Amino acid sequence: QRMIKRNALMRRLKAVETLGSATIICSDKTGTLTQNEMMVSEIAVDGTRYRVTGSGYSPEGDFFIGNERADLNDSLRLVLTIGMLCNDAHVQGNQVAGDPTEAALIVAANKAGMVKDDLEETYPRKKDIPFSSERKRMTTIHEINGEQVVYVKGAPDIILELCTQVLEDGSPVPLHDEKREEILSVYNDMASRALRALAMAYRHLPLKGESRESIESIESIESIEKDLIFVGLQGMRDDPRPEVREAVKTCEDAGIKSMMITGDFKTTAVAIADEVGISGEAITGEELDAFSDEALRERVGSLGVVARVSPEHKTRIVEVLRNQGHIVAMTGDGVNDAPSLKKADIGIAMGITGTDVAKEAADMVLTDDNFASIVTAIEEGRHIYDNIIKFIYFLLCCNVGEIFVLFFAILLGFSRPLIPIQILWINLVTDGFPALALGVDPPEAGLMKRPPRDPAESIFSKGRGRSILEIGLLMSVLVLVAFTWVGKDVDHARTVAFSTLVFVQMAHTVNCRSERRSLLDIGLFSNKYLTGAVMLSVLLQLSVVYTPWLQPLFGTVALGFQDWIIIVALSLIIVGFGELRKWMKALVIKKNN
Structure with missing residues (x-):
């Protein structure tokens, strides 16, 4: 429930524990680091750069050259038409069905007065070749004025390789190397300003005899996507989520590396990485x-951005990182991301844009597709693990203490300080409520300032095993001191020992709340559930001491005021011992640092 409140749906329970050990997050860019609300803000066509105004998916906006409103010439209309028709998305008001990138292209055309349904009716689609991460482009064929016209949109560097002509002054001319470099320069400029650019191109299908070649007779994709005429670029802005920069900083403080792995152009990816605070070397899939x-093992630790990647690249990166001992969290949303999600220690699928296949392969689903939610889930994972440790540590200390009480009593020839029903009462009732309350203890300050937990760490690591023995031994000594102090009446002495053990264990709950921080820092009543649980356990213990019909059952007798002074005084000793251990531990850490 706590994870769901943090927008993280856990599909596999083990992932909660693994989250606390994560050392690196490999995240996609679009929609995870950014808002996934694309808007075309710049168009380059026929040697002219247009600035596009507006906000989000609203069709309100204009086209400007510098500060002057621009006329909608044929070249500008063509680049907008290609973007609208070579497109599978639909926009209704602020609601988008389909890819946000394609939605942005539709909205840009809407600003020029174009309506998708009208265009599709006038220029019906006859065939399409869908986008894929390998092809990095989409192609559609339309019937326009009795002709069959191919529209292509995709990555500029890929589209340029397929073009032999370019639109200049409204007419196709040969695409020379100089012009090709000029277009790439415009593309790089857009990318350096964190704009995601798509190129638009077209061609008429060739004549075959007296009629144009039929679509059915085209033998291959290559025969369609060749000899294209380059029209222009549409540059889209997808602003980073405002909370991501702080989340990346939190990861850095927590010893977790953030790496962007994206299909976008390298320059665009680096620009976004700079905005959100992801540092490191940038390389491409090639x-x-x-x-x-x-060689990759030697360099992967220094990488911050990997651009133009395929799903196979993601899987390879995960394998190399895991071989280096990293605990890898990997995001993904597509069908092809499933292998890398399964390979990662923590596969994270997108709940909004993710496919069912990706969600099935993942350990965790982000209900808001937000990178910051990964970080809060890691924080929650650390918190949950800490509380599990507190729960187990408390119960082990108590059980070891009970064992030592009986062991030393037999060794020293004492009468039994505890009878079976008293031990059963402690284990099932008075210990149970505080232990459960420790399981919901608030997170410690500085939780995300600590390095990731070693997956090999156990309850007995970091000196906890020795601490359990020390606390258990001290509990037994305090109980046996109480047992021998109060006199020769066995029932009276046993009742004092019984109550001392309960009160010592209740006092020990405050030691269990932190391995580092003093009770004065934490606050005695900062966990209201623990306060209530301790009070309940104390009341239950008083009931078995003073209720006449329970006294024969539990072998107890009523205690006097002096008895309670002894019990409380002995209980406070264990609190002092816990504080002393924390102080000494802090001194050692300070000395080592």
């Missing part, structure tokens, strides 16, 4: 392919 596994 450069990644050139690395041997050994």
Whole structure:
């Protein structure tokens, strides 16, 4: 329930524990680090750069050249038409069905007065070749004025390779290397300003005899997507989520590295990474392919951005990171992301944009697709693990203390200080409520200032095993002191010992709340559930001491005021011992630092 409140749906319970050990988050860019609300803000066509105004998916906006409102010429209309028709999304008001990138292209055309339904009726689609992460482009074929016209949109560097002509002054001219470099320069400029640019191109299908070649007779995709005429670029802005920069900083403080892995152009990815605070070297999937596994192992720790990646690249990165001992959290939303999600220690699928296949492969689903929710889930994972440790540590200390009481009593030839029903009462009732309350203890301050937990760490790591023995031994000594102090009446002495053990264990709950911080820092009553649980356990203990019909059952007798002074005084000793251990531990840490 706590994870769901943090927008993280856990599909596998083990992932909650693993989250606390995560050392690196490999995150996609679009929608996770950014708001996934694309808006075309710049268009480059026919040698002219247009600025597009507006906000979000509202069709209100204009086109400007500098500060002057621009006329909608044929070239500008063509680049907008291609963006609208070579498109599978639909926009109704602020509601988007489909990819946000395609929605932005529709909205840009809406600002020019174009309506998608009208265009699709006038220029019906006859065939399409869908976008894929490998092809990095989409193609549609439309019937326009009796002709069959191919529209293509996609990554500028990919589209340029398929073009042999470019639109200049409204007419196609040969695409020379100089012009190609000029277009790439415009593209790089857009990318450096964190704009995601898509290129638009077209061609008419060739004549075959007296009629145009039929779509059915086209033998391959290559025969369609060739000899294209380059029209222009549409640059989209997808602003980073405002909370992501702080989340990345929190990761850094917590010893967790953030890495952006995206299909976008390298320059765009680096610009967004700079805005959100992700640092490190940037490479592309092509450069990644050139690395041997050994070379990649040497460099992967310094990487901050990996751009132009395929799903296979994601899987390879996860494998290399895991081989280096990292605990990897990997995000994904597509069908092709399933292998990397399964390979990662924590596969994280997107709840809004993610496919069912990705969600099935993941350990965790983000209900808001937000990087910051991964960080809060990691914080919650650390919190849950800490509380599990507190719960187990408390019960082990109590059980070891009870064992030592009986062991030393037999060893020293004492009468039994505890009878079976008293031990059963302590284990099932008075210990149970405080232990459960420790399981819902508030998170400690500085939870995300600590390095990730070693997955091999156990309840007995970091000196906890020795601490359990020390606390258990001290509990037994205090109980036996109480047992021998109060006199020769066995029932009276046993009642004092019984109550001392309960009160000592209740006092020990405050020691269990933190391994580092003093009770004075934490606050005695900062966990209201623990306060209530201790009070309930004390009242229950008083009931078995003073209720006449329970006294024979539990072998107790009524205690006097002096008895309670002894019991409370002995109980406070264990609090002092716990505080002393924390103080000494702090001195050692300070000395080592």
